[in-house]
Every structure is written in C-alpha cells, then in structure tokens.
Amino acid sequence: MIELSDVRKVFPARRTAGEVVALDGVSLSVARGEFAGVVGPSGSGKSTLARLVNLLERPTSGTVTVDGRVLTDLDAAGVREARRSIGMIFQHFNLLDSRTAAGNVEHPLELAGVGRTERRRRVAELLDLVGLADRHASRPAQLSGGQKQRVAIARALAARPSVLLCDEATSALDPASTTGVLELLRQVRAELGLTVLLITHEMSVVRAVCDSAVLMSDGRVVDGGPLTEVLARPDSALAAQLVPAPAGPETGDGALVQLTVTDATPHGAVLQTLTAELGLSVEVVGGSVETVAGRRFGRLLLRVEGDDGRLDPALARLRAGGALVERTAAGDPRPQPDADDAPPRPDREPDVQRLADAPDVQR
Amino acid sequence: MNDWSRIAPQLVDATGETLYMVGVATALTVLLGVPLGVLLTITAPGALAPHPLVNRLLGLVVNLGRSLPFIILLVLVAPVTRGIVGTTIGSTATIVPLTIGAVPFLARLVETSLREVAHGKVEATLAMGARRRDVVRTVLLPEALPSLVAGVTVTVVALISYSAMAGAIGGGGLGDFAIRYGYQQFRTDITLATVVLLLVVVQLLQWAGDRWARRLATS
Numbered sequence: 045m046i047e048l049s050d051v052r053k054v055f056p057a058r059r060t061a062g063e064v065v066a067l068d069g070v071s072l073s074v075a076r077g078e079f080a081g082v083v084g085p086s087g088s089g090k091s092t093l094a095r096l097v098n099l100l101e102r103p104t105s106g107t108v109t110v111d112g113r114v115l116t117d118l119d120a121a122g123v124r125e126a127r128r129s130i131g132m133i134f135q136h137f138n139l140l141d142s143r144t145a146a147g148n149v150e151h152p153l154e155l156a157g158v159g160r161t162e163r164r165r166r167v168a169e170l171l172d173l174v175g176l177a178d179r180h181a182s183r184p185a186q187l188s189g190g191q192k193q194r195v196a197i198a199r200a201l202a203a204r205p206s207v208l209l210c211d212e213a214t215s216a217l218d219p220a221s222t223t224g225v226l227e228l229l230r231q232v233r234a235e236l237g238l239t240v241l242l243i244t245h246e247m248s249v250v251r252a253v254c255d256s257a258v259l260m261s262d263g264r265v266v267d268g269g270p271l272t273e274v275l276a277r278p279d280s281a282l283a284a285q286l287v288p289a290p291a292g293p294e295t296g297d298g299a300l301v302q303l304t305v306t307d308a309t310p311h312g313a314v315l316q317t318l319t320a321e322l323g324l325s326v327e328v329v330g331g332s333v334e335t336v337a338g339r340r341f342g343r344l345l346l347r348v349e350g351d352d353g354r355l356d357p358a359l360a361r362l363r364a365g366g367a368l369v370e371r372t373a374a375g376d377p378r379p380q381p382d383a384d385d386a387p388p389r390p391d392r393e394p395d396v397q398r399l400a401d402a403p404d405v406q407r
Numbered sequence: 408m409n410d411w412s413r414i415a416p417q418l419v420d421a422t423g424e425t426l427y428m429v430g431v432a433t434a435l436t437v438l439l440g441v442p443l444g445v446l447l448t449i450t451a452p453g454a455l456a457p458h459p460l461v462n463r464l465l466g467l468v469v470n471l472g473r474s475l476p477f478i479i480l481l482v483l484v485a486p487v488t489r490g491i492v493g494t495t496i497g498s499t500a501t502i503v504p505l506t507i508g509a510v511p512f513l514a515r516l517v518e519t520s521l522r523e524v525a526h527g528k529v530e531a532t533l534a535m536g537a538r539r540r541d542v543v544r545t546v547l548l549p550e551a552l553p554s555l556v557a558g559v560t561v562t563v564v565a566l567i568s569y570s571a572m573a574g575a576i577g578g579g580g581l582g583d584f585a586i587r588y589g590y591q592q593f594r595t596d597i598t599l600a601t602v603v604l605l606l607v608v609v610q611l612l613q614w615a616g617d618r619w620a621r622r623l624a625t626s
Contacts, residue, residue: 098534127536138531142549151545152535196531203535 045239046074046097046207051106053092053263066092067103068263074256079233079240081250083285084260093260094211094243098130099123111206128156131200135212137192139184145195146171146180152202170198173235174228190221197228201236208233210242214249226253247285251336257282271337278304278370289372290330290345298325298349301359304368305333305342314367317358318348325349345372414588414597421584422604424498428573428580429566432505436562440510441555443469444517445543451522455529455539455547472511477569480508481576501570501578509566516558520551553624560616564609571605581605 053067066089074080082090095101096108099115108115115126139148146167153163171177174194184192193213200208210229214222230253233240244250250257250271258268259282267282268274275283289302303314318326330345348355355371362369447469449455450462475483481504485495488503524547532546548555574582581601589598 100530100534124536124538127534130534132531132534134527134531136525136527138525138527140528140546140550142552151532154545155532155535155537155541199535 047109048072081254081257088260089263131205132209425580436509440513443514448521469511498579520554556620
C-alpha cells in the first residue's frame, strides 16, 4: 500500500546551518490494512518520512508509491488528487480556529467540490464516528486536546482516504486522551480498512496499536518487521526498546540467563530443564512483561548457580526446541527502554559550578 | 463668536468631504493592499509560492511607498492624479494620492497578519489536496481576519491624518477647513473644533474596528 524505495532527503545548506541528510536511503513497505509504526529519537528523520508519503516533502531521490501510484512521477495536479486519498493528522492538530468543529471536518469536502447536502450528511456521520456529535458547533479553542485530535481524525477521514498518516498524533496529549485517541485509531482502522502509518517517539504507543514497526536512527531504518517476529529476535534493537530487558543485579555469582516469554514459545520447559533436569539453583532476579500487539511478551532474568559446564549445551538444546533463551552478562545493559520519554539526566555539574570555575570569575 | 451659525454648516460639509475621501480611499486600499500583502507573504522564501525575485521587487516598491513622506507623495503623484481624475484639486482628486500612500502601508500590515497564521494549518490543508489559491482563500485570509480588521482600522486612521494633510494643498475636507478658517484667519477656536471633530471620528472608527476584530476573534 505504501512503498518507499531507497528514499533520500537532503536539506540544502543554509546560511545558518550546513547540509542536513534527513533520510539516507530508506526503503519501507506497508501492506494494505496494516498498522505500521515508525519509532526513533528526535532528529532520526521519522517525521520527514511521514511527510514524504504525501509529498509534503519531495524526496531528493528515490520513489514513493501509494496504492499503486508512483507519487514521485506525478505532476502537481496528480499529487493533489493523490493526497485526497491520504489523510493526515498532526501533533498540534492544525485545526482552523476560524471554523467550528463541523466546519473543520467540512473543509476537505469543500475543497473536493462535494455538494452542500452531501457535505452536511458526511460531517454529521464523521463527528458521530469520533464521538463528538454534540460538539459540532464548538470552536477548537473550546475543545480539549483529545477532542481536537478527534476532530482532526474526522477531518482526515472526510474524503474517504485509504491511508492515514499520524505524525506524533498523541505526543501533545495527556495519557488518558492518548489512550482514547489510540482506541479510536484502532477502531477506524478496523471499520474502514485503513492502512495506518504512525510516527511516534513513544514505545507505549507502538505497543498499544501497531502490527509492525521500524526503528530509525540517523536517517536510516536500523531494525523493523512485524512485532511478533521482532520480539522473538533476541538481538533486535527494536525489541529491546519495546520490551525492555530487566535490569541485572549489580553483583552476584553464577551465570545470568535471559528468557523471553511469549504466547508461542515454551518457557515452562526452560525452568524445568534447568532445575529438575540439571539440578541447578535458579533464582529470578528481574523481569518485565508488556502487552504488544494484543499479546503478552515478557523477559525474565535468571541467575543460575552451580553450572558445571552443562548449562551451555542445555541452552542450545532449548533454543533448538524453540525457546528464546540466551546467556547475558551483568553490567551489559541493553539500551535504556523509552529513553526518549525520560527527561534527560543531567550528566554534568550545574552551570553555576562551571561559572565559578571560569578564570575571569576567579579574578 | 456669533458667526458659528455661518461656519457650522461648512464644518459639516468639510466632515462629509473627509468621510467621502477616506471612505473611497479605504475601499480602494483594501482592494489593492490585501492582494499585494498576500503576494508579499506567499512569495517569501519557504512560503506557499516562493519567488525570490517577485518578492524582492514587491518589497522594494512597498518600502519606497512607505518611506516617502506623504506630503512629497502628494506632489509627486499629481500628474497621475490629473491623468485619472482630470484635476488635482478637490476631494475626488485627493483619493488618488491617499490610496497610493495607504496601499503599501496596508500591504505590510496584511503581510504581518498572514505570516502569523501557523504554517501547520497551511500544511494540513495542502495535505488535503488543496490548491494554493484554496489555501489563501480558505485558510490564510479567514484565519487572519481579526488581525486584518485591526490592520484596516489602523489604515483608516492613518488615512484620516493623510487626508487632513492633503487638505493643505486644496484637497478639501477637515484639514482644508482648519487651515483656511482656523489658521489663516487666526481663529484658534475653529482649529480646536476641527481637532475635536477629527478626534471623535478617529475614536469612533477605532472603537468600531476593535469591536469587530474582537467579535471575529471570539465568535
């Protein structure tokens, strides 16, 4: 449905800044009806990626194909036509303050030349769909953030698009509104058979709604795939962020073993093997469980004592049997989960200190 | 002081002339200044229809018009006025320099207003498949309307002050009246009466403009 092929986007140098390579050879494919996520830290190029899909930003090279149409080959009129079948919602909603909620939803229909009675009917239907039928006469200023995003969703769906782009659509919302908006997105995707491309820096959003995701870093896709597949890969950078590895103990003897628990993998067998069969002492020292794509995924950190050389062959045997189990070393933390959500840790002394150290202050 | 019965009707006539000049000039200024302001906005770098050459050219013309003292402009455009109206004397003739003086002024105000419309709204509309002229018509102008009304109000007040100046070289209206009766006949009371009248007109217009702008912003 959405096909990006070796897309590069370079912003030319300006007086104040050098050339910026926002996207460096990105290829991405989203199937019809898929709910796909794009995650990555700020500046990784994920927003540029979303804006390329409807050609708000033209790629420097590479092709963009949506619903079989190569957008990058179209002229201006063709692009406008194609954009009607691609809805978009934004972090800051971008509703028109001069219009009511109904007026905002009506806007794309006016632009598409839909007749007045048909517009009225469709607007009522859409506001009903997003649960705001009673707020049709409200101005954006009178609506909460969550309600504004619902109006924006109704507006994005007005022209019956087949694709919906969500650019950090929940990043300006509180947790309760975020949940409501995500539920609505999932509902409209199911009801209207939409293909959704969702850009976010929040892993919790991906876990809640996405079927698949890609992880971006420095303008490149570094990992990705269907979430169930990604999570089954122990070395996946995306999985490490989706379901964080439990923090290991600071000290302690014995081997550390990480066990990934899914609905589909045998994990009872692992404990069974280690304790009953090998007679090792197994202690759970850490764990985390998340619901991803409607399924539960967990990671357990086990400390195994009394290994007499039989542990590694046993683990290999378990892996061959489908278990997701591997040895891990203490003090080898994986990337911090949701690192982008957390406030930056001050890793230097406060500025006051630095000022006092400055030579001209000591004088 | 008993000649007020003779002067009063003339004062009323002069007020009428001022309102006529300012009224027509305002209409023409809005008609010309708003499109010029739109062009200035959308041809700017990074805007809706970037066009550096046109942008710089228009900017130059607007700055030229804005930097000329109005009294000089009045004399400079006299040939143009004669070409259009047939004469350079009288209220109708004064409308030409008034308009030429006010268009660049309003254009800059319009540009400032339109630039304040969040770019995200423009993008959201482009993402719907809108043409650029649709964006101007359905987003830029309506979203900036309260601010545009405030800009027009400022322009009208400036036009009243310009029109008084134009009176000095035969334009008619309250300025002309104040010069002829108040200044040249040493009648300070007449000058004062004119000033009070101008003040009332300006106050009324400003009040009406503010009210309208506020109503648009909150409705």
